[in-house]
Amino acid sequence: MTTNSTSDTRQKNDLLLEMRDVRIEGFSSGRWHPIIKGIDLTLKSGEVLGLIGESGAGKSTLGLAAMGFARPGCKIVGGSIVFDGQDLAQLPESAKRHLWGTRITYVAQSAAAAFNPAHRLIEQTIEATVRAQISTSTEARKDAVALYRSLQLPEADTIGNRYPHQVSGGQLQRIMTAMAMAPRPDLIIFDEPTTALDVTTQVEVLAAMREIVASCDTAAIYITHDLAVVAQMANRIKVLRYGEEVEEADTPIMLSAPKQDYTKSLWSVRALQKPERDSMDVLLEIDHVDAAYGETPVLFDVSIVVPRGKTVAVVGESGAGKSTTARVITGWLPQSRGEVRFKGVSLPNALKSRSVQQLRQIQMIYQMADTAMNPRQTVEEIIGRPLEFYLGLKGAARERRVIELLHMIELNENFADRLPSELSGGQKQRVCIARALAAEPELIICDEVTSSLDQIVQEGILRLLMCLQEEFGITYLFITHDIATVRAIADEIVVMFQGRVIEQGTKSAVLNPPYPEYTQRLLSSVPEMDPSWLDRLLAERSRDAA
Amino acid sequence: MNNNSQAYSATAEVASVRLRRSRWDRARVTLGKAPRSAWFGMIVFAIYLFIALFAPWLAPFDETQVFVTPFASWDATHWFGTDQIGRDVLSRLIYGARNTMGIALATTLLSFAIGGSLGIMAAINRRLLDQILSRSVDVLMAIPSLIFSLMLLSIFGSSIPNLIIIIAVLDSTRVFRLTRAVAINVVVMDYVEAARLRGDGLWWIMRHEILPNITPPLIAEFGLRFCFVFLTIAALSFLGLGIQPPTADWGSMVRENANLIQFAQFDIKAGLTPLLPAGAIALLTIAVNFIVDWFLHQTSGLRDDH
Amino acid sequence: MLKRGNVHPVLATVLKRLGLGLFTWLMVSVIIFASITMLPGDFTEAVLGQAATKETIVAFRKELGLDQPAIVRYGEWLLGVAQGDFGTSFSGRAASGQDRSRLVMDLVAPRLQNTLFLAGITAIIAVPLALFLGLTTALYRNSLYDRIVNAVALTTISMPEFFLAYILILLLASLWPILPSLANVNTEMALPERLIRIALPAMSLTLVIIAHMMRMTRAAVINLLALPYVEMARLKGATRTAVIMKHVLPNAWAPIATVIAFNLAYLVVGVVVVEVVFVYPGIGQLMVDAVTSRDIPVVQACALIFAVTYILLNLIADIIGIITNPRLLHPR
Numbered sequence A: 001m002t003t004n005s006t007s008d009t010r011q012k013n014d015l016l017l018e019m020r021d022v023r024i025e026g027f028s029s030g031r032w033h034p035i036i037k038g039i040d041l042t043l044k045s046g047e048v049l050g051l052i053g054e055s056g057a058g059k060s061t062l063g064l065a066a067m068g069f070a071r072p073g074c075k076i077v078g079g080s081i082v083f084d085g086q087d088l089a090q091l092p093e094s095a096k097r098h099l100w101g102t103r104i105t106y107v108a109q110s111a112a113a114a115f116n117p118a119h120r121l122i123e124q125t126i127e128a129t130v131r132a133q134i135s136t137s138t139e140a141r142k143d144a145v146a147l148y149r150s151l152q153l154p155e156a157d158t159i160g161n162r163y164p165h166q167v168s169g170g171q172l173q174r175i176m177t178a179m180a181m182a183p184r185p186d187l188i189i190f191d192e193p194t195t196a197l198d199v200t201t202q203v204e205v206l207a208a209m210r211e212i213v214a215s216c217d218t219a220a221i222y223i224t225h226d227l228a229v230v231a232q233m234a235n236r237i238k239v240l241r242y243g244e245e246v247e248e249a250d251t252p253i254m255l256s257a258p259k260q261d262y263t264k265s266l267w268s269v270r271a272l273q274k275p276e277r278d279s280m281d282v283l284l285e286i287d288h289v290d291a292a293y294g295e296t297p298v299l300f301d302v303s304i305v306v307p308r309g310k311t312v313a314v315v316g317e318s319g320a321g322k323s324t325t326a327r328v329i330t331g332w333l334p335q336s337r338g339e340v341r342f343k344g345v346s347l348p349n350a351l352k353s354r355s356v357q358q359l360r361q362i363q364m365i366y367q368m369a370d371t372a373m374n375p376r377q378t379v380e381e382i383i384g385r386p387l388e389f390y391l392g393l394k395g396a397a398r399e400r401r402v403i404e405l406l407h408m409i410e411l412n413e414n415f416a417d418r419l420p421s422e423l424s425g426g427q428k429q430r431v432c433i434a435r436a437l438a439a440e441p442e443l444i445i446c447d448e449v450t451s452s453l454d455q456i457v458q459e460g461i462l463r464l465l466m467c468l469q470e471e472f473g474i475t476y477l478f479i480t481h482d483i484a485t486v487r488a489i490a491d492e493i494v495v496m497f498q499g500r501v502i503e504q505g506t507k508s509a510v511l512n513p514p515y516p517e518y519t520q521r522l523l524s525s526v527p528e529m530d531p532s533w534l535d536r537l538l539a540e541r542s543r544d545a546a
Numbered sequence B: 001m002n003n004n005s006q007a008y009s010a011t012a013e014v015a016s017v018r019l020r021r022s023r024w025d026r027a028r029v030t031l032g033k034a035p036r037s038a039w040f041g042m043i044v045f046a047i048y049l050f051i052a053l054f055a056p057w058l059a060p061f062d063e064t065q066v067f068v069t070p071f072a073s074w075d076a077t078h079w080f081g082t083d084q085i086g087r088d089v090l091s092r093l094i095y096g097a098r099n100t101m102g103i104a105l106a107t108t109l110l111s112f113a114i115g116g117s118l119g120i121m122a123a124i125n126r127r128l129l130d131q132i133l134s135r136s137v138d139v140l141m142a143i144p145s146l147i148f149s150l151m152l153l154s155i156f157g158s159s160i161p162n163l164i165i166i167i168a169v170l171d172s173t174r175v176f177r178l179t180r181a182v183a184i185n186v187v188v189m190d191y192v193e194a195a196r197l198r199g200d201g202l203w204w205i206m207r208h209e210i211l212p213n214i215t216p217p218l219i220a221e222f223g224l225r226f227c228f229v230f231l232t233i234a235a236l237s238f239l240g241l242g243i244q245p246p247t248a249d250w251g252s253m254v255r256e257n258a259n260l261i262q263f264a265q266f267d268i269k270a271g272l273t274p275l276l277p278a279g280a281i282a283l284l285t286i287a288v289n290f291i292v293d294w295f296l297h298q299t300s301g302l303r304d305d306h
Numbered sequence C: 001m002l003k004r005g006n007v008h009p010v011l012a013t014v015l016k017r018l019g020l021g022l023f024t025w026l027m028v029s030v031i032i033f034a035s036i037t038m039l040p041g042d043f044t045e046a047v048l049g050q051a052a053t054k055e056t057i058v059a060f061r062k063e064l065g066l067d068q069p070a071i072v073r074y075g076e077w078l079l080g081v082a083q084g085d086f087g088t089s090f091s092g093r094a095a096s097g098q099d100r101s102r103l104v105m106d107l108v109a110p111r112l113q114n115t116l117f118l119a120g121i122t123a124i125i126a127v128p129l130a131l132f133l134g135l136t137t138a139l140y141r142n143s144l145y146d147r148i149v150n151a152v153a154l155t156t157i158s159m160p161e162f163f164l165a166y167i168l169i170l171l172l173a174s175l176w177p178i179l180p181s182l183a184n185v186n187t188e189m190a191l192p193e194r195l196i197r198i199a200l201p202a203m204s205l206t207l208v209i210i211a212h213m214m215r216m217t218r219a220a221v222i223n224l225l226a227l228p229y230v231e232m233a234r235l236k237g238a239t240r241t242a243v244i245m246k247h248v249l250p251n252a253w254a255p256i257a258t259v260i261a262f263n264l265a266y267l268v269v270g271v272v273v274v275e276v277v278f279v280y281p282g283i284g285q286l287m288v289d290a291v292t293s294r295d296i297p298v299v300q301a302c303a304l305i306f307a308v309t310y311i312l313l314n315l316i317a318d319i320i321g322i323i324t325n326p327r328l329l330h331p332r
Helices: A002-009 A059-065 A121-131 A137-150 A169-181 A199-216 A227-233 A251-256 A261-266 A322-330 A356-361 A379-391 A395-408 A425-438 A455-472 A483-489 A507-511 A517-525 A533-545 B023-032 B036-053 B089-124 B128-141 B145-156 B160-187 B190-198 B202-238 B250-263 B268-272 B275-300 C009-037 C043-048 C054-064 C070-082 C104-139 C144-158 C161-175 C191-197 C199-225 C228-235 C240-251 C253-277 C283-292 C296-323
Strands: A015-028 A031-044 A048-052 A074-083 A104-107 A187-191 A219-224 A236-241 A244-250 A282-293 A296-307 A311-315 A337-342 A362-365 A443-447 A475-480 A492-497 A500-506
Touching: A015 A059, A031 A059, A031 A074, A031 A219, A031 A244, A048 A059, A048 A227, A059 A074, A059 A187, A059 A219, A104 A169, A104 C228, A121 A137, A121 A169, A137 A169, A137 A199, A169 A199, A199 A227, A199 A517, A199 A533, A219 A227, A227 A236, A227 A251, A227 A533, A236 A251, A236 A261, A244 A251, A244 A261, A261 A455, A282 A322, A282 A475, A296 A311, A296 A322, A296 A337, A296 A475, A296 A492, A296 A500, A311 A322, A311 A483, A322 A362, A322 A443, A322 A475, A356 A362, A356 A379, A362 A425, A379 A395, A379 A425, A379 B190, A395 A425, A425 A455, A455 A475, A455 A483, A475 A483, A483 A507, A492 A507, A492 A517, A500 A507, A500 A517, A517 A533, B036 B089, B036 B275, B089 B128, B089 B160, B089 B202, B089 B250, B089 B275, B128 B160, B128 C009, B145 B160, B145 B202, B145 C009, B145 C253, B145 C283, B145 C296, B160 B202, B190 B202, B202 B250, B202 B275, B202 C161, B202 C253, B250 B268, B250 B275, B250 C161, B268 B275, B268 C161, B275 C144, B275 C161, C009 C070, C009 C296, C104 C144, C104 C199, C104 C240, C104 C253, C104 C283, C104 C296, C144 C199, C161 C199, C161 C253, C191 C199, C199 C240, C199 C253, C228 C240, C240 C253, C253 C283, C253 C296, C283 C296
Parallel strands: A048 A219, A048 A236, A104 A187, A187 A219, A311 A475, A311 A492, A362 A443, A443 A475
Antiparallel strands: A015 A031, A015 A074, A236 A244, A282 A296, A282 A337, A492 A500
């Protein structure tokens, strides 16, 4: 194959990809809007470039454009994308196909969706390699198994014979990396490959990916919203916002001395700190609770104590039972055993048997503000309903209170007659906070309230929640999987794993040694803003194992 | 945070703010952007509605008035000739608009009243009620509805009230399924959970949280069901089992004048006579379909990707 | 009872689906049977005429088994149906007690053959054509070709079947008399002759079915094309054909089977109107006549046959969906 001979002769530091003034438009609400507004990007062979930015920054679109590909509904309207001497912006798709899957490969965000359910994994791994006649089917299979092994997949010899639904998410993501690596491409595009994974799984996948990219000396573009992750993977980092470049620098420089305010704001949550306070006055007590969804048991013997006026953070990975615990407290899911006591009084299990006052005192804020507000009610109706329902406020009194609440959440009266669709993500979450405040509750359960928001907005919301706590002495039960958020706001921490409470204690006690085994693994898996973090961690773990 | 020159403010966060317009302004803007097919549909529908409402004033003769010559050809008195027993075809076409559309509308309304309310109830109460209703609907839908209505009509006889009730009940199964599916999508939303956790009652939740969010798809479905009911009644009348003579009705008019088609070679106008009522049916359903298509585009926000 | 874990999930799901189908069929048979008991009391008079003597009425009621409880009658009726015995037609009876009525089965059987012939020919033409149109419009969506096909399909769907049929008659049988407008076939006719006779009804049905089926196929394929693994296949450099054949098609059997079954079921209903238009001696025409003369046993038999076809087609589609589902084929 001619395509391969070039890659053999290519020297490190040769210019591999050069994008100049790339502009991309997307079609929505009946017209074309710019998504990428003229970005330059260069990549040398063997180099890893991190593309970082928040949702809507256009990083995935730019990553795909590096392959000369635009999703349906998008089109490349200007600029050049020169890959190894060919301008992909001008090339017809039939010509680009000879590069895709062989010289440029792609690792998608959701491996579970990106594998065809009808074919065995190994068939999909070697598909492009065999079609391009880079190697025969037998050789390709042998190579795929070798790749599986070097990616530390269990049962490397046979795992390829399984179907996608038969292996776990972390394993699928590694197999997809093997698939991208199989033709020994010049360039791999990683599109948020670990975003859908839990932190403890993420570490293993990151390590495997970095190892194989380095050993094959492949160039890569690594797209993510997580600066700490990209710090482990990339030589150079480019920050995007609203389809434009904010800044670009080598990784160590970017981390130690970012120039732009926007870049600095990206790790603002990590800068947020709160001194821990302790309190003896117990507000809520969950006492040996079991709960199940139908036949499936979810919670086992869960006991949590929530002191008044404090923030208790419940941390754990997906499936740990954090949200289920919240649902037991609110009465949405009656427990099968145990008791929930509020101010020393046992709460009825079922929602229906609780009094209006009991309901008023515990309010809930949801992860997705989008689905937590009726899209056909105005902000005033949304905030006004609890005022009317719990406090009997009507007419002008209600309106006055709604405006007061809007000011409390740092918005103003102009927002009162807006619909949720006319608010930004952060504003939506603020309105949800106002709705909870309107009931004048003692306890607010926050279920991952910041995890679908961008960093800078997250920080604003967390600050607001802290201010409100200072002012009104509200107690929070804060459910999250993000350790940075926990560090920022918690007084106490509860660690959950597979439906059980692993430990509960003050922030300083839980975040400092000695740790129970799971807490240790969870905490150490959280990527740090230090390019050498992954190396250190791997070294530590192999030492422990030995 | 130190030296953060970019002062952060929640109010300044960029959101997709629309210009606030009154309801009427918004309707006008939307209408202004309506595609030609939608305009065509709305104009046709308006004309039909006008004819249906003012039939007695528009029709030259009464629907049942019999003239001497059956199958008279098209002339100045009888624009579209007379039918097999000598009734004026134009007048019957005009009255037919009123009868056929009126019955179809009544049927669709009844079908929505039954299917819609049961559908929402099943969506909220997902236990026994939902099980019973859903299983019964499955069974009812296992018999093709035209066949089922034929069978029921043979038992109860074809009168207009029977026709309306039978078709409405059979059609309400489909309304039930759609309403239930749409309502379930809304019921699982966090804002409904929030309302229930607040302690709001079932009726309030139905009225304020669910109904406003399922109205647009239900309106679209109303248009489609109307077409379907309209076609079913036309088919039954055509088979001689729907609206009975002497009431003028497009389906039966096709049947009564069908023989004229054989004379198309000698008199093309005569050959076209049976196609007039059939065409009238087709035009109305096409018009309603166009309106529904546009309406769906408007409300769902869903687009085929381009 | 089946033990979980020992049975392959595909088999278990298929059995469950079969059970559900059987249950539905039983319920449908109850409804259809119940229809006869809902008849108003004076219907014997309507059947036998006003001059019927008391003895003939009593005899007739006894023949229908109206002197026995409904449960017993249902059991006997169901047993009869299982052996192909739908009872005796109401027509041909007279007040005098003279009985020239015929067995329902003798009336239905030849008609059913005719209908299956017409529906079969239509399906052979319509199914491949509709799948082709649906697939190509989905692949080239928003092209001029797609727009035209879609507009035509939407228009066709909006028309009553008899309108299409009469337009065809007007054009092909009346103005340019190439084909016969009456489809009066009988068993003595040779196949080519029969095919010519049913040309127009088959064409009308084809038009109706194609429009529906094409639209549904298009929607199903567009759904499949939007899946992430299809994008992945493109990004692996697969050609358009390879993407379709290797990545879309293996997962498309379930939706395609559903579309085909749904439309064949629709065909069963469309047949009624079209048979009447062309005076085709099929089961639809028979049912309409029986409804007009309120010949309940014949109506029951026809309704049951239509319902069984309908249930069976949906059952087959679901089973195809189950046995081609990789998640069930290769359990964890």
